[in-house]
Amino acid sequence: MKSSRLVSILLLLQARGRMTAAQLAEELEVSVRTVYRDVEALGAAGVPLYGDAGHAGGYRLLDGYRTRLTGLNADEAQALFLAGAPGAAAQLGLGSVLAAARLKVRAALPPELRTHADRISGRFHLDAPGWYAEADAHEAPHLTAVADAVWNDRVLDVLYRRWREPTDVERRLKPWGLVLKAGRWYVVAGPGPRTYRVDKILELAVSDEEFTRPPDFDLAAHWARYQRGFHERLYQGRAEAVVRLAPGVTLARARATGPDPSPDADGWTTLTVPIESVEHAHAEFLRLGADVEVLRPAELRARIARTATELAARYAERPLSGHG
Incomplete structure (x- = not known):
């Protein structure tokens, strides 16, 4: 996002001194033209940024200029890495520190960047837990x-x-x-x-x-490997189910069955899916309702058919009265 790039340019120049537009573009993974526009925006916002032409040229900040972003203390700097997840910061005991850090960063930004920051915080929110997770379902006192x-x-x-x-x-x-x-x-x-x-x-x-x-x-790289290994261990040596999926429905870890993976005349696709057990697959496939048909194994197909029959009978027994 533009506001993030402007802050990055400011901090890069403060940390490294003179940098060319090409160097900034490479660092930020944007075009040189984008850097030119961002530099103009910083200048318009009042940042004392200058460009020198020539072989040894480049952009630099006015000597002695330091953004107040470096006024953050150690705890506030840690908390900023959790700025997208205030609930997580609170769980780690950094809730009040995060609030202080946000105020300090906002006060340090030029007016244009401050407006962008306010718009971002007012439009995006990260809520990590799932819909059906209770607030204290995974309480971790330690x-x-x-x-x-x-x-x-x-x-x-x-x-x-x-x-x-x-x-x-x-x-x-x-x-x-x-x-x-x-x-x-x-x-x-x-x-x-x-x-x-x-x-x-x-x-x-x-x-x-x-x-x-x-x-x-590298924590992020390790976690990615761990997740891949988890799924491989989870399904290693387990059974498979062959299913038909309605148009637009997808399943994780599914693969096409047969030489032609394209949808049939009705738009349904036949796939092979690894399953942990018949019991687990029964519950998982029922979530998809009528958008999935289990073809094999026969035990799983029969079990889902029994459940569907029982549900139909139960809902057809008598209409509810006194509601609506």
């Missing part, structure tokens, strides 16, 4: 302590509840990072690393021992 250990590289001794026996186990963790996924917090920790649900930590003690985080560890 989240703040885990986040502090992640930031300060402190070893954690935890009592953790897992799904298999023995359910409650002691673990010594080196927390490398936190991930918020669909309203649930996960901590990625060494050795391994391995992934733990923060709301499954029953007891926690922060050790005086510090650890060194691997310098080449």
Whole structure:
């Protein structure tokens, strides 16, 4: 977005000094012409920005000019990375800090950028949890302590509840990072690393021992690999179902069946879908109602047919009275 680029140009010039339009364009992944327009907008907003021609030319800020954005303190700078998720910031104990950081950034922006910021905050909001997740469904009382250990590289001794026996186990963790996924917090920790649900930590003690985080560890890249591996493990060795889907309906992890994956004369597409079990697939396919037809396995098709028959009979028993 334009307002974000203007701030980026301002901070790049402040941090690196003179930069050419080509260098700025490469850094921001935009065209040189876009940089020219953005520089004009900064100048019109009152930023003392100058351009020098020639081989050693480029754009620079007036000597001595410093944007007040650097007035942020450490906690406020951390909170800004959660600016798109105020609920997450509050869970980490950074709610008030985030509010202070936003006020400070807004006051530091030129009038034009301030207007853009106000429009963005008034038009976009991130609500991470799903529709049917209760507010306290994934309450994690130890989240703040885990986040502090992640930031300060402190070893954690935890009592953790897992799904298999023995359910409650002691673990010594080196927390490398936190991930918020669909309203649930996960901590990625060494050795391994391995992934733990923060709301499954029953007891926690922060050790005086510090650890060194691997310098080449990329949390976002690791999480992407973890998700891919999760789905592969989930469906490894599991059964498959062959289904027909109504026009416009899609399923994750489905693949076309047969030499011709194109829709049939009715617009329906036949696909093969990996399933965990007949029970799980029964519940998942029922969500699609009449937009899916299970062809195989026969057990799953028969089970869905029985459920549909029972539902039809139940709703046909008697009309509700006294409503509407």
